[in-house]
Amino acid sequence: MTSQFSPKSDFLRTLMDRGYIHQCSDFEGLDQKARSGMLTAYVGYDCTAPSLHIGNLISGMMLHWFQQTGHRPITLMGGGTTRVGDPSGKDETRKLLTVEQIEDNKNSIKGVFGKLLNYAPDGNGAIMIDNAEWLTKLNYIDMLRDIGRHFSINRMLTMDSVKLRLEREQELSFIEFNYMILQSYDFVELARKHNCSLQMGGSDQWGNIVNGVDLGRRMGTHQLYALTTPLLTTASGAKMGKTASGAVWLNADMFSPYDYWQFWRNTEDADVSRFLKLFTLMPLDDIARLSALAGSEINEAKKILATEATALLHGREAAEEASETARKTFEEGMAAETLPSFNLPIGTGLLSANVAVGFASSNSNARQLVESGAVRINDVVITDTRRVLTAEDFRDGAIKLSMGKKKHVLIKV
């Protein structure tokens, strides 16, 4: 869709080459503006969970490249908008979070941006802002008169986020209906206060972002631009980021660096090249070389993808450690010291041990898995559901407990 356009600015060229671009409100205009000096752009982040997940990582990476190419990124925390709730892409009204929960989430989320962006106080240092700053101060009547009059209900009803709910005959409450108005206003506010002229986000945010561009024009700001990334899916078409145990979180305490490394290691062949461009900082030449690997050799590229992506988020050291742990575990078949470990007393039943380390959701579930030959103690398949962990099972002070081929933990006393 953008094949005709070849950008001249470093910013857009980088983004396009690396596959970040889905839609833009005005390629030529934005390209020109990006060449004429330092731009300011923002991405908004909901505070609905205590951590962002990999779905949010693409836009974070866009901000990273934005800053690398000489511009100033703003990370906008949705402390205000989360109190309202974005209906985009959701089938049902989500429970409203309390203000305290939102604050907690916000503080818990903030940390990851330090890994992607430089918040130095001068030059093109990134800025973090919370839209609660201005949204909570809006007065209803004033808001209706100043902002609300620029919105046409007719048009709002045609927006995907609204239309889908109506077509499916699912409830869309008035509060959610207002979400896009608030997000639009954020853009205007940032344009005025911080000279921001670009909002980026996932393709599901296109409607909300374009509304902001529109509102800016009506309220007399400088020209605003919208830029979105493609939705993150695997080559097989599945939405990415969900595993059995939940989402792939970016916070280390919710999804360990080792698991994160494994997540990338298990990428489908067809996705390797794309993900290297999107989720690592490797030069495109190197990526091209790795992408040329075929057959089982592409596993080398996957390891690099895993290590680089993990290093970006959790640091080089944690990434190397995860890589080494995986190498020992999978290639040498030994129990690496650094596998996730749990403390359980000798005499613990095999079934409850599996539940305790998170391999199974219940004893019944554990029983079924054991019976199907999925569970191993020190690499020996155990099918006896009455098996108990004994002192003889310990090798160098730990038991290696495995579930399937990929999940391994150490049990210590």
Next chain:
RNA sequence: GGGGGAAUGUCCCGAGCGGCAAAGGGGGCGGACUGUAAAUCCGCUGGCUACGCCUUCGCAGGUUCGAGUCCUGCUUCCCCCA
């Protein structure tokens, strides 16, 4: 305000003559084959102190030896009329 429909396994969709732990998908997990990939095939997918026991079909009662299934009331959602 009147009339008609709907709610099923706490991931989702969805069957269900009064004997039902409840068909069938999707998803997920496990096994086989591989390369920690994809595709394909097979198994599992309510809980437990487990050849048995317990708790499930919007909620609360009732009929019955026995109710997801029949009756009554309630809640929520949808459609039509006003």
